[in-house]
Amino acid sequence: MRKIHVSAPGKLHLLGEHAVVYGKPALLASINKRIFVAISETEKKKVDNPSLEELKKVIEHAIKKKYRISKIRPYTISISSHIPTGSGLGSSAGLSVALTFALLTFLGIKANKTTIFDIAYTGESFFHGIPSGGDVATVIEGGFLWFRKEFEFLKIFTPLPFKPHKNIGQFILINSGKPKESTKDMVEKVAQFKIAFPQKTQALFNSQEELTKRMVVSFKDGDEGNLIKCIKSGEQNLEKLGVVGKKAQSLIRSIERLGGAAKISGAGGVKEGSGMLLVYHKDVERLLSYAKQKNLEVLKIQIGSEGLRKDE
Ligand code: PMV
Numbered sequence: 285m286r287k288i289h290v291s292a293p294g295k296l297h298l299l300g301e302h303a304v305v306y307g308k309p310a311l312l313a314s315i316n317k318r319i320f321v322a323i324s325e326t327e328k329k330k331v332d333n334p335s336l337e338e339l340k341k342v343i344e345h346a347i348k349k350k351y352r353i354s355k356i357r358p359y360t361i362s363i364s365s366h367i368p369t370g371s372g373l374g375s376s377a378g379l380s381v382a383l384t385f386a387l388l389t390f391l392g393i394k395a396n397k398t399t400i401f402d403i404a405y406t407g408e409s410f411f412h413g414i415p416s417g418g419d420v421a422t423v424i425e426g427g428f429l430w431f432r433k434e435f436e437f438l439k440i441f442t443p444l445p446f447k448p449h450k451n452i453g454q455f456i457l458i459n460s461g462k463p464k465e466s467t468k469d470m471v472e473k474v475a476q477f478k479i480a481f482p483q484k485t486q487a488l489f490n491s492q493e494e495l496t497k498r499m500v501v502s503f504k505d506g507d508e509g510n511l512i513k514c515i516k517s518g519e520q521n522l523e524k525l526g527v528v529g530k531k532a533q534s535l536i537r538s539i540e541r542l543g544g545a546a547k548i549s550g551a552g553g554v555k556e557g558s559g560m561l562l563v564y565h566k567d568v569e570r571l572l573s574y575a576k577q578k579n580l581e582v583l584k585i586q587i588g589s590e591g592l593r594k595d596e
Contacts, residue, residue: 290593363379461559
């Protein structure tokens with residue numbers, strides 16, 4: 285029996301993380317770091333990786349329910365990934381999506397993107413409580429995605445109907461350290477903040493919505509100055525929400541002094557690191573030499589790469 289190979293990209297939040305949990309829009313992009321999943325039939329059911337068993341169970345259950353299947357024949361999975369884990373780059377969404385797609389293909393089921401989304405979302409919920417679904421949608425679609433959760437049962441996402449203007453240069457990621465908290469913890473932290481300061485939180489979310497829209501326009505028009513302003517102000521709002529740690533904040537201030545802008549690119553973290561920072565500068569070389577001088581861990585990425593796919 286032939287092996288089934290699929291892969292999905294990682295993602296990052298260009299803007300709108302956290303606010304997206306409360307119905308505000310988010311702008312996300314896939315990145316050119318992928319997770320590869322292969323499935324093949326085996327004689328006997330075996331445990332591939334104990335930490336994967338729970339996720340497999342959740343996804344299998346969703347597939348069985350949707351397609352009224354009572355049994356899935358034994359299979360074995362192998363996984364390799366270039367997406368750093370626990371850093372806001374969508375490694376868990378990539379895994380849920382790729383596993384869902386591989387398993388459906390293994391069962392000979394041709395599913396559309398909405399069905400893959402629904403099944404993979406149950407897997408992502410296993411990791412994150414009640415995620416917005418933005419990560420899952422982005423790793424399926426690839427490219428640049430405008431995402432909004434109107435209701436739990438109605439999530440709207442659409443690829444940007446243009447390619448970013450050629451003036452928009454390269455983004456890089458700088459590691460501010462792995463967050464100690466999970467995405468679930470950080471979403472809960474914002475929920476508590478919202479209970480304590482409802483008006484302030486609403487104002488921050490409204491501001492994020494406006495900035496997210498402005499960011500889309502700066503990608504369309506190629507206005508780097510505006511893009512930098514959106515990243516800076518978006519980051520300030522995230523700091524006011526309490527999701528960015530001290531270490532990341534001081535790193536971001538030094539990037540701003542250089543004339544660039546940086547922000548967290550997912551749930552963030554405050555106890556230790558805040559995950560990978562999304563960094564932009566009109567002169568990327570300046571940024572790279574600064575990072576080298578300070579011994580910072582840099583990941584060069586392309587954004588907007590291909591979504592979920594079958595690999596031969
Ligand atoms: O850090 P990540 O990749 O899990 O992104 C989380 C984004 C949040 O908006 C904080 C949560 C969500 O479900 O959208």
